[in-house]
Amino acid sequence: MSTVKTRGSLIVLSGFAGVGKGTVLKSLFETQEGYAYSVSATTRQPRPGEVDGVHYFFVSKERFEEMIRDDELLEHASYVGNYYGTPRAYVEQKLDEGFDVILEIEVQGALKIKEKVPEAVLIYMLPPSADILYERLKGRGTETDEVIGRRMKKAAQEAESVEQYDYMVVNDDADECAARLHALIRSQRQRIRSSLTFIRKLAKELANMSEKER
Ligand code: 5GP
Numbered sequence: 001m002s003t004v005k006t007r008g009s010l011i012v013l014s015g016f017a018g019v020g021k022g023t024v025l026k027s028l029f030e031t032q033e034g035y036a037y038s039v040s041a042t043t044r045q046p047r048p049g050e051v052d053g054v055h056y057f058f059v060s061k062e063r064f065e066e067m068i069r070d071d072e073l074l075e076h077a078s079y080v081g082n083y084y085g086t087p088r089a090y091v092e093q094k095l096d097e098g099f100d101v102i103l104e105i106e107v108q109g110a111l112k113i114k115e116k117v118p119e120a121v122l123i124y125m126l127p128p129s130a131d132i133l134y135e136r137l138k139g140r141g142t143e144t145d146e147v148i149g150r151r152m153k154k155a156a157q158e159a160e161s162v163e164q165y166d167y168m169v170v171n172d173d174a175d176e177c178a179a180r181l182h183a184l185i186r187s188q189r190q191r192i193r194s195s196l197t198f199i200r201k202l203a204k205e206l207a208n209m210s211e212k213e214r
Helices: 021-031 061-069 088-096 107-116 130-140 145-164 174-188 196-213
Strands: 010-015 035-037 040-042 056-058 073-079 082-087 100-104 121-126 167-170
Touching: 010 021, 010 107, 010 174, 021 035, 021 100, 021 174, 040 061, 061 073, 061 082, 073 088, 073 107, 082 088, 082 107, 088 100, 100 107, 107 121, 107 145, 121 145, 121 174, 130 145, 167 174
Parallel strands: 010 100, 010 121, 035 100, 040 056, 121 167
Antiparallel strands: 040 082, 073 082
């Protein structure tokens, strides 16, 4: 009899700018298997060190609008003056292959995903304190004070939406946070609604077997 391969889970990870999502995910991917990271498209300019196709697909506003028109994006949102969106094809392919796909996206996009894909798991990453968040944003040294100010303000607004998420994790230490995130994601596989494909297939196989027994 065939072993049933379940479809992966769709995991949405959000968190204030500077909270350390990138570092935590790096630790997760280095230590665990079975994950796929969805690379977003954006109209924002690359920061130093960012690579096209790795961190983002950096595209023009015209190309982004074409992607919206052609329904190539699972969701998209505008954030601090730029467009960001999740290319659909890669996510579908990896879920079908059984990978847990991680979307690192902001709140508006996350809530759109929840509407479209109710079994998606929404996780919010919080800093241990506001001071630590500010220090991390400053320490990154890639943005002007004005942009940091806008991002802090955005963080305060976003805090109101956190209640709509399923889980939160606090990033006090990147490796420990990654380990907690992994445990959380693995436990989702046991949820009934994430396992419907498996359960239905099992039921069908049982029905076929009972037919043969007669
Ligand atoms: P940053 O400019 O700092 O890389 O990202 C700004 C915000 O946009 C972050 O909160 C990030 O998670 C979010 N973001 C990145 N990609 C996407 C996407 O594809 N869709 C949405 N809705 N937000 C995204």
